[in-house]
Amino acid sequence: xxxxxxxxxxxxxxxxxxxxxxxxxxxxxxxxxxxxxxxxxxxxxxxxxxxxxxxxxxxxxxxxxxxxxxxxxxxxxxxxxxxxxxxxxxxxxxxxxxxxxxxxxxxxxxxxxxxxxxxxxxxxxxxxxxxxxxxxxxxxxxxxxxxxxxxxxxxxxxxxxxxxxxxxxxxxxxxxxxxxxxxxxxxxxxxxxxxxxxxxxxxxxxxxx
Amino acid sequence: xxxxxxxxxxxxxxxxxxxxxxxxxxxxxxxxxxxxxxxxxxxxxxxxxxxxxxxxxxxxxxxxxxxxxxxxxxxxxxxxxxxxxxxxxxxxxxxxxxxxxxxxxxxxxxxxxxxxxxxxxxxxxxxxxxxxxxxxxxxxxxxxxxxxxxxxxxxxxxxxxxxxxxxxxxxxxxxxxxxxxxxxxxxxxxxxxxxxxxxxxxxxx
Numbered sequence: 001x002x003x004x005x006x007x008x009x010x011x012x013x014x015x016x017x018x019x020x021x022x023x024x025x026x027x028x029x030x031x032x033x034x035x036x037x038x039x040x041x042x043x044x045x046x047x048x049x050x051x052x053x054x055x056x057x058x059x060x061x062x063x064x065x066x067x068x069x070x071x072x073x074x075x076x077x078x079x080x081x082x083x084x085x086x087x088x089x090x091x092x093x094x095x096x097x098x099x100x101x102x103x104x105x106x107x108x109x110x111x112x113x114x115x116x117x118x119x120x121x122x123x124x125x126x127x128x129x130x131x132x133x134x135x136x137x138x139x140x141x142x143x144x145x146x147x148x149x150x151x152x153x154x155x156x157x158x159x160x161x162x163x164x165x166x167x168x169x170x171x172x173x174x175x176x177x178x179x180x181x182x183x184x185x186x187x188x189x190x191x192x193x194x195x196x197x198x199x200x201x202x203x204x205x206x207x208x209x
Numbered sequence: 210x211x212x213x214x215x216x217x218x219x220x221x222x223x224x225x226x227x228x229x230x231x232x233x234x235x236x237x238x239x240x241x242x243x244x245x246x247x248x249x250x251x252x253x254x255x256x257x258x259x260x261x262x263x264x265x266x267x268x269x270x271x272x273x274x275x276x277x278x279x280x281x282x283x284x285x286x287x288x289x290x291x292x293x294x295x296x297x298x299x300x301x302x303x304x305x306x307x308x309x310x311x312x313x314x315x316x317x318x319x320x321x322x323x324x325x326x327x328x329x330x331x332x333x334x335x336x337x338x339x340x341x342x343x344x345x346x347x348x349x350x351x352x353x354x355x356x357x358x359x360x361x362x363x364x365x366x367x368x369x370x371x372x373x374x375x376x377x378x379x380x381x382x383x384x385x386x387x388x389x390x391x392x393x394x395x396x397x398x399x400x401x402x403x404x405x406x407x408x409x410x411x412x413x414x
Binding site: 075 | 219220379412
C-alpha cells in the first residue's frame, strides 16, 4: 500500500505548516524557487562532482559575495522554525560561508545562521535583529572545508545550532530575529582582496514548528 | 511493487514552479505569499464563472493535459484555505481529467467549498457525465485545512484534518487525471475570490 509523505511527516489530524526541501541535484539551480543576489556578479552552477551539490562562486571583486534566497518571500516564523542544510566553504583563504534564515536579501535585517570564516578558529552561530548583530557564539567545531550537517532551531526566546548532531550552542539573550524569515546560503570574500570565493550546498530543508 | 507516479509540492520559494501551470479564465492575480505559512496565493477574476487553476496543463487547452494519475486508484492531499468567503465562491483540490476541476462533465474527484451550494465542505466526484457532492459535517471557514481524497475504484474516501468525513460510492471517475487546485466563482463578485495552498501531494495506489 502506497503511503503518503504527508502522513509520514505530520501527526494524524494536524495541518502541515510551511516546509521546503531542496536537494540541489540536476543540471541547473531551480530558479523558480531560488533568487540570486550578489555583489560584483558571480555564478551558481551544479557541481560535476560526486556529492557536490550546488556551487556558489562569488566574483573576484573586493567584497564579492553571492547568495541564494527566496527574494523576500518570508514564509518562516521567527517564533518557531528550523533549518537543516548540508554545506561547506570550499575556498581555503579569505572566505566565509553563511547559511540559515534572513529577513532580507542583503542580510541587513534579521538573521540567524551558521558561519564558517577563515579568520576564525571555530564555526559560529551568528544572529541579528533589525540589522544589529549580536555577539557571535563559537561552537567547538573547527572551521574546515568539509561538508557538515547544520541544524538551526529558532523560537521566540532562543536560537540553537547543532553541527553533525554532536554539538550545540544556544543564544537566548539578545538580537534574536523578530520578523518573518526566508532561507539563504551565502559565499563571500572577507579580505577586500580580489579572489573568487566558492561554497557548496547539497541539501536544505526548512519548516515551521 | 514498482514505484508508481508520485508528486509533492511545498509552495515555498520565489515563485510558483513552472511545471505547475496557471489555467486562467479571465485576468487573475497570483504569486508566492510573503506571509508566514502563506504558501501560494491566487485570486480569480471578478467575472461570472471566473476561475483560476493550478494543474499540469501546459497549453490552457484540453489538448495540453498531462495526466499521470489513475482517477480510480490514486490519492490527492492538499493543505489549502479559502482566504475569503464570497457567497458565490468556489474552491476545490483534487484530480480531474481536464484542465477544469469545476466542470460537471469531467471525470474528477475533489474536496471542495461551494458557498452557494452548501455551508459545509463537500466531497465531490464525477464520472464524465454527472458530478455530485456529499457534504461533510465541517463548516467552511478561512483557515488552512488538510484535505485528502482517496479514490479506491468503488468508493472515494474524503478525510479532512485527519477525520474521515465522507465516503462516496456514486459517480466514480475513471481514466487518467492531473492534480488540481481551483478557485472560482459562479457569479461576479467584486474583488474576485482568493485561496491559498501550501502543500500538494498526489500518488497512484
